[in-house]
Amino acid sequence: xxxxxxxxxxxxxxxxTACGSQKGGAADGAGAARPASPTSSYPxxxxxxxxxxxxxxxxxxxxxxxxxxxxxxxxxxxxxNYADNHAYRMQASLSAEQQAGGQASAELIxxxxxxxxxxxxxxxxxVFGDERVEAALRRVGCGEKHGVFVGNxxxxxxTGVVCVSxxxxxxxxxxxxxxxxxxxxxxxxxxxxxxxxx
Numbered sequence: 001x002x003x004x005x006x007x008x009x010x011x012x013x014x015x016x017t018a019c020g021s022q023k024g025g026a027a028d029g030a031g032a033a034r035p036a037s038p039t040s041s042y043p044x045x046x047x048x049x050x051x052x053x054x055x056x057x058x059x060x061x062x063x064x065x066x067x068x069x070x071x072x073x074x075x076x077x078x079x080x081n082y083a084d085n086h087a088y089r090m091q092a093s094l095s096a097e098q099q100a101g102g103q104a105s106a107e108l109i110x111x112x113x114x115x116x117x118x119x120x121x122x123x124x125x126x127v128f129g130d131e132r133v134e135a136a137l138r139r140v141g142c143g144e145k146h147g148v149f150v151g152n153x154x155x156x157x158x159t160g161v162v163c164v165s166x167x168x169x170x171x172x173x174x175x176x177x178x179x180x181x182x183x184x185x186x187x188x189x190x191x192x193x194x195x196x197x198x
Contacts, residue, residue: 046145046146046160047141047159047160047161048105048137048140048141048142048143048146048157048159048160049105049106049108049109049137049140049141049142049157049159049164050101050104050105050141050159050160051101051104051105051107051108087182087183088181088182088183088194088196089181089193089194090181090182090183091163091178091179091180091181091182092179092180092181092182093179094162094177094178094179098161098162099162099177101161101162102159102161102162102163102164102177102178103177105159105161105162105164105177106164106175106176106177108140109136109137109140109142109157109164109175110166110173110175112136112137112139112140113133113136113155113168113173113175114173115136116128116132116133116136116168117168117170117173119132120170122169122170125153125169126153126169126170126171126172127152127153127169127170128153128168128169128170130150130151133150133155133168134148134150137150137155137157142157142159146158146159146160146189147189147190147191148189149188149189149191149192153167153168153169153172154166154167155167155168156188156189156191156192157189157191158180158189158190158191162177162178162179163177163178163179163180163181163190163191164176164177164191165178165191165192178191181193181194
């Protein structure tokens with residue numbers, strides 16, 4: 001019993017002397033300059049469909065006078081928990097610079113998808129094969145690692161900065177620039193709206 005007590009006391013003594021053994025001051029970098037923002041432990045996402053030139057026309061940003069007449073203090077006719085119940089549909093907001101860069105990416109993507117439409121050969125309901133749409137997206141550098149989702153005439157891709165999504169069919173070609181979804185559809189990339197909820 002005395003041996004157990006001695007071993008336990010020895011372990012406690014070692015643990016106590018090892019904790020907090022670093023000296024304060026210059027040794028721990030106290031007073032040293034620290035970065036203004038924390039560094040990310042994740043590598044930046046890969047980029048695709050990046051244009052060498054940004055569109056010259058930036059989208060207009062709302063000014064105080066544009067929103068002065070709007071009522072901003074309540075959900076209107078919506079139930080009080082509407083925002084909570086639909087939070088999974090929220091998208092990240094984009095700066096004017098991100099929106100402009102995203103528009104340039106969308107123009108590259110739409111140009112490639114237009115080639116698919118001009119080649120013809122759409123299937124049932126005017127939808128092109130997923131393989132053809134995916135190949136067009138790969139031509140602008142967007143692959144699986146970019147959260148590409150293609151299905152039933154719909155496409156969505158994460159360019160590393162913004163999402164570009166829309167429809168490509170025999171009769172329709174659209175593209176929308178938007179932020180990633182807070183809770184995207186599981187398994188379909190960050191740019192596909194979650195069809196569920198809670």
